[in-house]
Amino acid sequence: xxxxxxxxxxxxxxxxxxxxxxxxxxxxxxxxxxxxxxxxxxxxxxxxxxxxxxxxxxxxxxxxxxxxxxxxxxxx
Amino acid sequence: xxxxxxxxxxxxxxxxxxxxxxxxxxxxxxxxxxxxxxxxxxxxxxxxxxxxxxxxxxxxxxxxxxxxxxxxxxxxxxxxxxxxxxxxxxxxxxxxxxxxxxxxxxxxxxxxxxxxxxxxxxxxxxxxxxxxxxxxxxxxxxxxxxxxxxxxxxxxxxxxxxxxxxxxxxxxxxxxxxxx
Numbered sequence: 001x002x003x004x005x006x007x008x009x010x011x012x013x014x015x016x017x018x019x020x021x022x023x024x025x026x027x028x029x030x031x032x033x034x035x036x037x038x039x040x041x042x043x044x045x046x047x048x049x050x051x052x053x054x055x056x057x058x059x060x061x062x063x064x065x066x067x068x069x070x071x072x073x074x075x076x
Numbered sequence: 077x078x079x080x081x082x083x084x085x086x087x088x089x090x091x092x093x094x095x096x097x098x099x100x101x102x103x104x105x106x107x108x109x110x111x112x113x114x115x116x117x118x119x120x121x122x123x124x125x126x127x128x129x130x131x132x133x134x135x136x137x138x139x140x141x142x143x144x145x146x147x148x149x150x151x152x153x154x155x156x157x158x159x160x161x162x163x164x165x166x167x168x169x170x171x172x173x174x175x176x177x178x179x180x181x182x183x184x185x186x187x188x189x190x191x192x193x194x195x196x197x198x199x200x201x202x203x204x205x206x207x208x209x210x211x212x213x214x215x216x217x218x219x220x221x222x223x224x225x226x227x228x229x230x231x232x233x234x235x236x237x238x239x240x241x242x243x244x245x246x247x248x249x250x251x252x253x254x255x256x
Contacts, residue, residue: 017240020164024156050229
C-alpha cells in the first residue's frame with residue numbers, strides 16, 4: 001500500500017466527527033427544505049471546503065510527525 | 077435474531093442519539109435567548125473572562141457588551157456543535173455499549189462531555205470573533221460576515237475532531253488498562 005493510503009487509513013477515525021458535523025449542518029437542514037435557499041448553497045460549499053481543509057491539515061500533521069520520527073530514528 | 081439480541085443496546089443507543097439530535101434541532105430552531113440560558117449564560121461568562129468584556133443579559137436579545145458593541149445571540153449558542161459532539165461521541169462509544177448500564181453511562185457521559193466541550197469551543201470561537209470585531213486580528217478588506225462564518229466552521233469542525241480524538245485516545249488507554 002502507498003504511504004499516502006497508509007496515512008489516510010490512520011485518519012479513518014476522523015470520519016465519525018466529520019459525518020456527525022455534516023449530518024447536523026447539511027443533512028438535517030436539507031431534509032427540512034433548506035436546499036432551496038440561495039445562502040444555504042454558499043454555506044454548504046464552505047462546510048464541505050472546511051471538511052477538506054481539516055482532513056488536509058490532519059494529513060499534513062501526520063506526514064510531518066512521520067518525517068520527524070523517521071529522521072530521529074535514523075540519527076539514533 | 078441473534079445479531080439483534082447481541083447488538084440491542086447499540087441499536088437502542090443509536091436510536092436515542094438520533095432522537096436527541098432531531099429534538100435538539102427542532103428546539104434550537106425556535107429557541108429564544110431565555111430558552112438557551114443554560115448554555116448562553118455560562119458561555120457569556122467565559123467570554124467575559126477570556127476577552128475582558130462585560131456581557132449582560134438583555135431580555136429578548138441575548139448577552140450584550142455595549143462597550144465593544146457585541147451580542148451573543150441565540151444563533152451563537154453552539155447547539156449545533158453540541159449536537160454534533162454528542163452524536164460523534166455516542167457513535168464512537170457504540171462498541172463498548174454491551175449492557176444497559178454501560179449504554180446509559182456512555183450516553184450520559186457523551187452528553188456531559190458535549191456540553192463542556194461546547195462551552196470551551198464556543199468561547200474560543202466567540203473570543204476570536206470579538207478580536208476580529210475589535211480589529212485585534214486584522215481581517216483587511218474581507219467581508220466580516222463571511223469571515224465570521226468561515227471562522228465558525230473551522231473552529232467547530234477542528235474542535236469536534238480534536239474532541240473526538242481525545243475521547244478516542246482516553247477510551248483506548250482505559251481499555252488497555254482494563255485488559256492488563
